[in-house]
Amino acid sequence: DQQVKQNSPSLSVQEGRISILNCDYTNSMFDYFLWYKKYPAEGPTFLISISSIKDKNEDGRFTVFLNKSAKHLSLHIVPSQPGDSAVYFCAASGDGPARQLTFGSGTQLTVLP
Amino acid sequence: NAGVTQTPKFRVLKTGQSMTLLCAQDMNHEYMYWYRQDPGMGLRLIHYSVGEGTTAKGEVPDGYNVSRLKKQNFLLGLESAAPSQTSVYFCASSPHGRDTEAFFGQGTRLTVV
Numbered sequence: 001d002q003q004v005k006q007n008s009p010s011l012s013v014q015e016g017r018i019s020i021l022n023c024d025y026t027n028s029m030f031d032y033f034l035w036y037k038k039y040p041a042e043g044p045t046f047l048i049s050i051s052s053i054k055d056k057n058e059d060g061r062f063t064v065f066l067n068k069s070a071k072h073l074s075l076h077i078v079p080s081q082p083g084d085s086a087v088y089f090c091a092a093s094g095d096g097p098a099r100q101l102t103f104g105s106g107t108q109l110t111v112l113p
Numbered sequence: 114n115a116g117v118t119q120t121p122k123f124r125v126l127k128t129g130q131s132m133t134l135l136c137a138q139d140m141n142h143e144y145m146y147w148y149r150q151d152p153g154m155g156l157r158l159i160h161y162s163v164g165e166g167t168t169a170k171g172e173v174p175d176g177y178n179v180s181r182l183k184k185q186n187f188l189l190g191l192e193s194a195a196p197s198q199t200s201v202y203f204c205a206s207s208p209h210g211r212d213t214e215a216f217f218g219q220g221t222r223l224t225v226v
Contacts, residue, residue, distance in 0.1 A: 046215075
């Protein structure tokens with residue numbers, strides 16, 4: 001049973017508009033949430049994170065929102081740029097001795113020029 | 114600063130053959146992980162290590178063995194490769210402590226025929 005779910009396999013957005021990527025989780029032990037970005041033939045790279053004690057974290061064009069009661073987080077990218085086109089993975093940690101990450105299945109974001 | 118380096122980048126194996134994937138990190142991280150990525154399934158944890166000389170099973174450990182004889186290296190072995198092990202393998206490392214991100218290697222694409 002997937003503990004971290006990304007229900008949208010793909011998303012297309014016009015350049016300059018907002019991209020919103022969603023993620024749901026089921027494990028209440030998770031206390032740290034991350035977003036990774038992945039280009040083809042490369043490893044995932046860390047993008048932004050949020051601790052469970054917060055409900056929002058911003059870094060430039062990227063903002064992550066956490067709704068603990070709904071077990072839901074989202075990544076907002078404003079404004080979207082063509083270079084943002086990649087697969088975005090949601091991940092969570094907290095349930096394990098090595099704080100290992102549990103990943104969602106990913107969302108392919110395509111930003112159209 | 115190389116970060117996390119995986120060797121090899123590509124490999125084709127015949128069913129029943131064995132091989133070892135090498136992961137090296139130069140960030141003095143305590144924790145190391147091996148994940149596999151399959152289409153539509155995100156990254157799944159195979160094995161992990163909380164420190165030199167320690168290993169533990171992740172979500173999908175069957176058919177794999179690991180060793181961490183030195184802090185900077187984490188080896189993933191396939192004793193008798195099967196077509197179901199065709200995948201992209203990612204190694205990652207992270208420092209000890211909460212609220213930290215994992216750093217990933219560039220991946221190894223393995224095909225078992």
